[in-house]
Amino acid sequence: MSDHPVPPRPSAGRAWTVTALVLLFLLINYADKTVVGLAAEPIMKDLGLGEEQYAFVQSCFYFLFSVSGIVVGFAAAKRRTTRVMVVLALVWGLTALPMAAGLGFGALVASRIALGAAEGPAVPAATHTVYGWFLARDRALPNALVHIGPTLGVVASAPLLSWIIADFGYRTAFGVLFALSVVWAAAWLLFANDGPYAKSTVPSARREPVPYRAFFRSGTVLGAVLAGFVAFWATTTALGFLPRYLASGLGIGHQQAGTLSALPSLLATVVIVVMGAVSTRWRRRGVGSRRAYCLPGMVLLAVSGTAMILFPHTGKGAALVLITLAFGLPSAFYPMVWLLIGELVPPERRLAVTAATTAVATSAGVFAPLVMGRFLTAENGYAAGFAVCGALLLAGAVVGTALINPERDRRRLPAFAPVAESVA
Template identity: 35%
Template sequence: MAVQHNPDVTTTGGTRARQHRRAWLVVALLCLFMLINFADKVVVGLAGVDLIRDLGIDAQQFGIVQSSFFWLFACGSIVGGVLMGRVPARWLLAGAAAIWVVSLLPVIWTASFGVLIAARVLLGFAEGPAAAMATSAVHTWFPADKRAIPTSIVTAGAGIGPLIAAPVLTAVIVNYSWHAAFAVLAIAGSTWVAAWLLLGKEGTESTGEPGPRAGDPTDDVPVRTLLRTGTIIGILVLFFVSYCNVALKVSWMPMYLREGLGYDATAVGQLSTLPYLGTAVFLVLAGIASRMMTKRGVSNRVARGVFPIALVFFSGLSTIAFASMDRGPLQMVLIVIGASLASGGWGVAFTAVSDVVPPRRRGTVMGIIVAVYSIGGVIAPLVLGGLVNAASTPGAGYASGFTMLGVLLVVGALIALPLINPDRDRRAIAAHARTTSDPVGIER
């Protein structure tokens, strides 16, 4: 008997295979996007000693430089959130990365405190919505129940970036100058823009359980209502304290290793990579672990709430511990754990946002989340700079600052624990969408 082939099935299978390959190509490009994003952030910390010497500034002024990156970060996050869904991802992400490149150019030729601050402010504005834009874009390629791993891979670019950049940029700084390091980053950013314009775009996957479906009644739930859910409030708290940790890791960790602990420049370039390596590993492992929990029927409250909260909690305990220890291998292990565990659950927690927030509102809500947690990036570098400047020794100032950070992480995790519950809040939002008599509350 002759076997009949259905050309429609073959065509559909081929289309799905191409879509699958394209989806993972986009994941790779967005991972590179986050990689360059964080490499841009860490370059000032790596060049800190030379930069302070050449500009004739003190530790508190260096804290201002690092804090300035976040001055318009929140504004950029909100602007980016508004533009998401209105401007195609191909043009929006390429435009943001192009502004990164423009912000780096003046620092290549100028050694001025004012120019450096202006450049960092512009860079912060353009990088503000980066995480939300990358997350929103990758979510358009995968159904809700399969987003944890690709989201974590994209977010892991934030850890891989400094992991690659720290030794490379340190070598450039040592052998050439800190200006040359900015030139290397400008070239990398320009190359990514070209690649994204050629290969990157949005996907068509905006449906799939357990998240809200595109076009359903929850699409019209006001943003203010979504922001009042326990899950979003808990994520705001969790991300705020975690971002204080990220900001100090990016802005002060190289200086802490060199001034506070006495490592030389070459050792700092190598040791600075370890927290980012830990972050990249924990991000991917957290995504895999969360996905396994979901497949085994574990609730979203545990898989996407309690799990990332626990990572932040233990990050705080590790930070408190290493701040009170002398230099050595054990302290370095705790530094890596403290600096990376808090970031490990970010991809998973961002997935919880998509569980609760309808696709139409997702970009705006993610932009607001980034805007709120970025305030930690403004405050944390300034506080640590002031503590270092006022302390009897730099080491004492760093110890006080990192102890405060550890306590903040522990407290933030405990506050978030009863709040984050995606399943509960999704049901509440659905109930609100069916109710027309209560335009601002979530449920009666």
């Protein structure tokens, strides 16, 4: 008999209710991100913005994104993550009010910086919350379902927000996002809580804690950060510039371009769910996490990078197919990052480690819009910008394959083995 307490298994209904609410949380998260890209033309016209000013607006969202991810992640490591998520959602709603109220360029910049600060910790907090309701062997599918929140956020919000922007104006779209955040926060307070596996059940006296630096020096975390960086570069490029490229580069109408920009996210949603189900089956059969999570993820990045380089040089039909692959597959890679880190890092370290690694990876959001904005001032700017993005994706696939190996790194962390929640 075990000499330390083992938490009772939570009811499946409660665990999946929390998972569904977390999915909605991340759906709203990405709707907030996409609204400026979808409303780029009316915003630029209304506020008199040029290409580089618009690129600055897209970039400023990430000014505090990484910093807040680290600060909030470490601060929240010993607190109830569910309460942190309520605060984040309410701040998201408040940042939509200045644009809904009719304020100008300064308000747009300030609100996007504030929104980025509040969204920086969102994905680590959400993932940590869900992991608190499932054993490690059972996480791949709920992890996949949670991480279709961002892709569904684009799939659902792109057509809806494009319609609202076209028929009622972009300021109304910001008002709708405010209302969604408030409603979600109320539902979360009523139904959610931290799960029984949110903390380690092994008394600290039974094992030496692993210092944070040991995780940050591991090949798995380093490789996941670098691969995540290039994947996020692609995602940021899509959010800020894909609707505009479809309109100006392929000659598609603005509202239709907004709708078609959801195709990559639709593909990512399908791939995430399928890979989550397959990975869960593999892990339960004893397949290692490198084979189950890392190698499939690297294939996604390699295919994406190749498609990214090719699509500006093809016809409209082929371009749409390649665009879907180029921008959809990096989003499908993200759940693999969380699973890899989650298998290596014990619960009491997980939120801080994932927040810090996410902060580094998502710093790509500062640079990608500025690089693309510079290219767009020259001839064939889109093709050059997408080629840089494709090359980064291919490099990330190579580096990730070489570095990521959770089984190897776990053996180098002797304090990991007794963590009860990670036992299958």
